[in-house]
Amino acid sequence: MTKVRMGMVGGGPDAFIGQVHRMAAGLDGNIELVCGVFSRDQQKNRQAGESLLADPARAYADIASLFAAEQKLPAEQRMEFVSIVTPNSSHHAIASAAIDAGFHVFCEKPATFTLAESVDLQRQLQTSPVLFGLAHTYTGYPLVKEARQRVANGELGEIKKVVVEYSQGWLAKKLNNQTSKQGSWRLDPTYAGVSCCVGDIGVHAANLAEYIIDSPIKQILADLGSVEADRSLDDDATVLLRFANQARGVLIASQISLGEENNLNIKVYGSQGSLSWSQQEPNSLWLMSGDQPAQLLRTGFDYLCDQAKQCTRTPAGHPEGYIEAFANLYQAFANGVKQHRNNPVKDSRVEGVPDIEHAVSGMQFIEGTVTSSQANNSWLKLDKLTPAEHTK
Ligand SMILES: NC(=O)c1ccc[n+]([C@@H]2O[C@H](COP(=O)([O-])OP(=O)(O)OC[C@H]3O[C@@H](n4cnc5c(N)ncnc54)[C@H](O)[C@@H]3O)[C@@H](O)[C@H]2O)c1
Numbered sequence: 001m002t003k004v005r006m007g008m009v010g011g012g013p014d015a016f017i018g019q020v021h022r023m024a025a026g027l028d029g030n031i032e033l034v035c036g037v038f039s040r041d042q043q044k045n046r047q048a049g050e051s052l053l054a055d056p057a058r059a060y061a062d063i064a065s066l067f068a069a070e071q072k073l074p075a076e077q078r079m080e081f082v083s084i085v086t087p088n089s090s091h092h093a094i095a096s097a098a099i100d101a102g103f104h105v106f107c108e109k110p111a112t113f114t115l116a117e118s119v120d121l122q123r124q125l126q127t128s129p130v131l132f133g134l135a136h137t138y139t140g141y142p143l144v145k146e147a148r149q150r151v152a153n154g155e156l157g158e159i160k161k162v163v164v165e166y167s168q169g170w171l172a173k174k175l176n177n178q179t180s181k182q183g184s185w186r187l188d189p190t191y192a193g194v195s196c197c198v199g200d201i202g203v204h205a206a207n208l209a210e211y212i213i214d215s216p217i218k219q220i221l222a223d224l225g226s227v228e229a230d231r232s233l234d235d236d237a238t239v240l241l242r243f244a245n246q247a248r249g250v251l252i253a254s255q256i257s258l259g260e261e262n263n264l265n266i267k268v269y270g271s272q273g274s275l276s277w278s279q280q281e282p283n284s285l286w287l288m289s290g291d292q293p294a295q296l297l298r299t300g301f302d303y304l305c306d307q308a309k310q311c312t313r314t315p316a317g318h319p320e321g322y323i324e325a326f327a328n329l330y331q332a333f334a335n336g337v338k339q340h341r342n343n344p345v346k347d348s349r350v351e352g353v354p355d356i357e358h359a360v361s362g363m364q365f366i367e368g369t370v371t372s373s374q375a376n377n378s379w380l381k382l383d384k385l386t387p388a389e390h391t392k
Pocket of ligand 1 (some may be wrong): 015038040086090108110135136181185200
């Protein structure tokens with residue numbers, strides 16, 4: 001079967017995550033990058049097209065030209081899905097235009113700039129037969145899948161408490177040349193939205209917790225802040241959580257925790273057992289029961305669940321990590337696109353890939369933390385948040 005043909009918007013020569021997406025998409029040999037709009041700077045766009053594409057003429061000047069030109073190509077050459085790796089403010093316009101033009105969408109998080117925009121995409125997807133995936137990378141790790149499966153099997157009993165943390169230190173000091181490109185738009189409400197820290201990493205932590213225990217966050221109480229007086233968005237957040245399954249939790253997201261790298265870790269405590277996983281040691285999962293020695297599960301062994309084994313490429317002890325986790329989402333999305341070729345379905349969801357519901361709940365979480373924090377840190381029911389009407 002032919003490779004799945006991908007287009008990309010964003011990911012120009014000086015971008016961060018676009019190159020990670022290209023490595024991940026290419027890892028299993030199922031996806032080829034055929035076109036894109038890599039930068040609004042036309043020199044950089046052409047430069048990327050020349051180095052990345054078999055046909056550099058398919059580096060288009062803007063998204064209108066991308067979708068119009070690709071629609072005119074024969075079906076067997078045309079882009080099948082677009083990967084959106086631009087800053088948050090442009091996600092909705094690009095995704096919406098792609099859906100209108102009949103292209104599948106794989107989008108970076110946070111899904112959109114506002115909750116209203118995600119609700120709008122959800123509405124569009126109800127009537128358009130295209131697939132939508134969201135890049136919540138950490139759900140692609142094999143041992144995160146194992147953790148979810150162990151909870152689903154009931155091995156932890158009733159889930160009582162979740163403690164999830166995503167700590168970084170790169171915004172602890174004023175931005176320098178190394179951090180300014182990515183930092184400047186993340187701290188600018190015009191590009192990032194209502195939040196820096198929660199939108200950038202807190203939403204990953206929330207999604208990870210919901211994914212592992214398979215229960216949505218229903219209520220929150222948030223305390224957001226900023227260490228630098230001249231920052232208009234948060235760089236630090238502490239959030240109390242109540243899940244639909246009655247579990248309580250705490251979420252810490254911080255970009256000012258000096259010395260921290262990408263310290264995403266989660267602990268889930270149940271009535272029969274507990275588990276612990278850390279992104280910086282992703283091939284290990286600890287299970288605890290309280291009356292037996294703690295058990296260490298490792299990737300690459302037959303005792304893991306099928307989903308975990310399918311997401312592992314190398315034998316035990318050869319470390320896999322971030323690129324492979326991303327690649328697992330791409331692999332699942334490419335499989336969805338291939339199935340859709342022969343058997344188009346009305347459902348935009350793809351097995352194994354975060355979807356439009358996660359897009360909406362993620363935006364509810366981001367806007368909810370800001371609302372709760374501004375309302376003197378009061379409890380807020382996330383499903384009571386009403387998005388401001390979306391205007392096209
Ligand atoms: N899933 C993850 O783990 C993860 C990690 C990092 C970033 N992200 C998300 O990825 C997105 C991009 O982040 P980044 O750090 O790579 O940003 P970046 O600033 O490094 O790169 C953005 C790129 O998009 C290009 N661009 C901007 N607007 C464009 C437009 N309208 N058309 C075409 N190109 C355009 C820029 O020129 C640049 O090349 C953000 O939404 C961010 O939240 C997710």
